[in-house]
Amino acid sequence: NxxxxxxxxxxxxxxxxxxxxxxxxxxxIDSTFVQWYQQRPGSSPITVIYEDDQRPSGVPDRFSxxxxxxxxxxxxxxxxxxTEDEAxxxxxxxxxxxxxxxxxxxxxxxx
Amino acid sequence: xxxxxESGPGLVKPSETLSLTCTVSEDxxxxxxxxxxxxxxxxxxxxxWIASISFTGSTYYNPSxxxxxxxSVDTSKTHFSLRLNSVTAADTAVYYCARGLIEIFGALMRFxxxxxxxxxxxxx
Numbered sequence: 001n002x003x004x005x006x007x008x009x010x011x012x013x014x015x016x017x018x019x020x021x022x023x024x025x026x027x028x029i030d031s032t033f034v035q036w037y038q039q040r041p042g043s044s045p046i047t048v049i050y051e052d053d054q055r056p057s058g059v060p061d062r063f064s065x066x067x068x069x070x071x072x073x074x075x076x077x078x079x080x081x082x083t084e085d086e087a088x089x090x091x092x093x094x095x096x097x098x099x100x101x102x103x104x105x106x107x108x109x110x111x
Numbered sequence: 112x113x114x115x116x117e118s119g120p121g122l123v124k125p126s127e128t129l130s131l132t133c134t135v136s137e138d139x140x141x142x143x144x145x146x147x148x149x150x151x152x153x154x155x156x157x158x159x160w161i162a163s164i165s166f167t168g169s170t171y172y173n174p175s176x177x178x179x180x181x182x183s184v185d186t187s188k189t190h191f192s193l194r195l196n197s198v199t200a201a202d203t204a205v206y207y208c209a210r211g212l213i214e215i216f217g218a219l220m221r222f223x224x225x226x227x228x229x230x231x232x233x234x235x
Contacts, residue, residue, distance in 0.1 A: 001174070033214060035221040037158075044207060044225040045158065051220075090158050098146070098163060098171040098219045105157035 002026045004091050004103035011109040016081050020106045022091035023073040030067055032093050034074040039105075040087045048089075049076060078108075086110045113137050115208050115226035123202075123233050129195040132185075133208030133226060140188040141166055146211030146219045149182060149193045151204040152228075159204075163211055163219055164191060171219070198233045205230050 003025040012018040022034065034052050037045035047056050049065035052074065062082075067074045074093075078085055091103040119131035133147070140147060148163040162182040163171045172180050181194040195202060206229055209222035 032218070033220055037222075039152075039158075044228055045222075046225075047221065047223050050223075051214075056223075088157075092158075092221065094219055094221075096216060096218045098165070098169075099173070100148075100160040100163070100219060102150075102158040102160060 001095065001099055002093075002101060004093060004101055006089075006091060006103040006106045008104070009107040009109065011111055012081055013111050014081050014083060017077060017079040018081060018108065019078075020076045020089055020091075020108070021073050022075065022103050023071070024093070027095075028069070029072045029074060030069055032095060034065070034067060035092045036063075036065055036074075036076045037090045037092065038085075038087045039090065045090065081110050083110050113139065113210060113224055115210065115224060117206060117208050117226045117229040119206075119229060119231070121230060121232060123198055123231060124235050125199055125233055126197055129193070129198050129202060129231055129233070131193045131206055131208075131229065131231070132190050133192070134190050135210075138188065139210075140184055140191060144213055144217075146213065147182075147184065147191045148209050148211045148219075148222060150207045150209060150222065150225075152207070153201070153204040156204075161195075161206075162193065165219075200233050203231065203233045 005023045036049040039045040053065040114136040149161040179196045209225040211219045214220040
C-alpha cells in the first residue's frame with residue numbers, strides 16, 4: 001500500500017499563513033480523496049478538510065485544501081493564524097479495497 | 112447528532128486480549144451506508160487505522176495488525192467491538208471508534224464523527 005509523508009512540525013506567527021504538505025508515495029494523489037484532521041491536546045480529531053478541498057460547516061474559511069498532481073501531494077493551508085489553531089494535523093486517504101492510510105502528523109506551533 | 116462512546120478496561124496485561132466496545136447513540140449500524148471503525152494513537156505517535164466493518168458486515172484490517180485483530184457488530188446493532196490479541200507495550204494507545212463515510216464509488220473514505228477516545232495501557 002502507499003504511505004503519506006508529512007513534515008514533523010511547522011511553526012508560524014499569529015496572523016500569518018502556514019501550509020502543511022502531505023506527499024503520497026505511490027499511486028496518484030488524485031486517485032482517491034484526501035482528508036485533513038485537526039487534533040488538539042486531549043481532544044478527538046475533527047475534520048477540517050474532506051474530499052481534497054471541501055470544508056465542513058463550522059470550519060473557518062481560513063482553512064483550505066488542495067492537491068498538486070505534479071508533486072503527487074496534498075496541502076492544507078491555514079491563513080490568519082490564531083493561537084487556537086495550534087494542534088496536530090493529519091492527512092488521510094484510502095484505497096478502493098477499503099484500507100485507510102494516515103500521514104504521520106504535523107505539529108503546528110503558533111508562536 | 113450521532114455520538115459514539117468507547118468503553119473497556121484501561122489496563123491490560125501483556126500477552127492478554129484487549130477488548131473494547133463502541134456504543135452508537137442512534138440506531139444507524141446496519142441501516143445506513145456507513146462503515147464503523149477503530150483507530151488508535153500511541154503516546155507521542157500519530158493516528159493508526161486498525162479495522163473497519165461495513166454495513167454489510169464485511170471486515171477490513173490494517174495489514175500490520177490483521178493477525179491479531181477482530182472487529183464485529185453486536186446483534187443489537189447498537190454496539191460494535193474490537194478485540195486485539197497478544198498485546199504488548201506497543202499497543203498502549205488512545206483508542207477511538209468512529210463512523211466511516213463512503214465515497215461515490217462505495218469505498219470507505221473518511222471518519223466522522225469520532226468518539227472521545229479511551230486510553231488503554233498494556234502493563235503487568
